Every structure is written in structure tokens, then in C-alpha cells.
Amino acid sequence: LLTAISIERCVSILCPLWYRCHRPQHLSAVVCALLWALSITVIAAVTSLCLLHEAQHCQIALISMYVLNFLIFAPPMVISSTILFVKVQCGSQQHQPRRLHIIIFLTVLLFLLFALPLSIWNFLQQFSYTDMPSQVVFLLACINSSINPFIYFLVGSCRRHCSFVSLQVTFQRVFED
Numbered sequence: 001l002l003t004a005i006s007i008e009r010c011v012s013i014l015c016p017l018w019y020r021c022h023r024p025q026h027l028s029a030v031v032c033a034l035l036w037a038l039s040i041t042v043i044a045a046v047t048s049l050c051l052l053h054e055a056q057h058c059q060i061a062l063i064s065m066y067v068l069n070f071l072i073f074a075p076p077m078v079i080s081s082t083i084l085f086v087k088v089q090c091g092s093q094q095h096q097p098r099r100l101h102i103i104i105f106l107t108v109l110l111f112l113l114f115a116l117p118l119s120i121w122n123f124l125q126q127f128s129y130t131d132m133p134s135q136v137v138f139l140l141a142c143i144n145s146s147i148n149p150f151i152y153f154l155v156g157s158c159r160r161h162c163s164f165v166s167l168q169v170t171f172q173r174v175f176e177d
Contacts, residue, residue, distance in 0.1 A: 001032060001035060001036075002077055002107065002108060002111060003035075003073045003074075003076055003077040003080075004028070004031050004032055004035055005104060006076070006077045006080040006081045006084070006104055006108055007076055007077075007080045008028060008031075009080075009084055009104055010080035010081070010083050010084045010087075011023075013084055013087050013088065014083070014087065042064075042065055042068065043065075045061055046058070046061040046062060046065055049061045050062070059126055062122070062126055063123070063126050066119060066122065066123040066126070069119055070119070070123070074112075074116070077108055077111075078108065078112065081104060081105055081108040081109075084104065084105065085105045103151055106151050107148060107151060110144060110147055110148075110151070111144060113140075113144075114140040114141065114143045114144035114147065115140070115141055115144040117132070117136075117137045117140050117141075118137045118138065118140065118141040121134070121137040
């Protein structure tokens, strides 16, 4: 979903006229539904193969899942977020980057820093190569899981020069964009 959001925000900035006039109305919902279906299918296949103690098939399924993440989902997310960040930064200096763009960029950056090591570690484990202790990668993954609400809070509260308001008001401000 982070990949789909990153690409959609990038297209909305790079091609605003097409995005407003020609983009199919339910494109986001359809893409997200397809991504959920793909994720559920992949996880179900991997889980069933691994629970059936089919070691060879389980390993192939896990490697396929990691390759799917690394080659299909991660590159477009990184590329579109980088394009979005560069476009917003190089755009008119009169406008500050919108909060939603900052949130997306921070979320992708922190995902790459904190969640990607676990995927890489799991991938390398399939080839019996592990150099990093599991506690480190699990800690990074836990940080990634809990950091997004803080990003939303900080970006939302900085709208009013870092004034602290209720969490509900902060989330409303962040998602107004």
C-alpha cells in the first residue's frame, strides 16, 4: 500500500491536470484491493507450504516473496518518493512542502531504514547467511511499526509552530491534505 500511495502522490504532482481530469475515479480503491488480494494470496501460499513442512517448497515460496518485495514493490516506492521529494523541493520556494508529502517521504525513508533490514535478514537466512543478530533487526522492525503515529503527530502539530494540541485535532490536520 505504501508503494501505491507513493506512486499516486507522485503522479498527482507530476501530472496534475491528467490526475484531476482523466484518472479513473476508483483507481486507488481497485489498486489497493488488488494489492491486498496479492498479499493475502502470497502469505497464504507461503504459510500453507511452510506449515505442511515442505521445506524445499517453503524456501522457494519465501525467496519468491522477498524477491517480490525487493524487485516489484520497493523500487517504485523509492523512485516515486524520491521524484516527489525532489519535485516538491525544487518547485516554487513560495510553497512549503505539503504535510502529506512530508509524511509520505518520512514514512518511506523510515520504512527503508527500519523495516527493510528485517526483510534482507530473512532473505539472507534462506541461504544460511546471517551476520547480523536477530535482536537488532527485530528491534528495527518494532521501531518501524510504532513510528508512523509519531510522524503524523509531529507533522500535524508543526502546522501551528509545534503547539501541542489534542491527538484527535492533530490527526485531523494531518489528513486534511
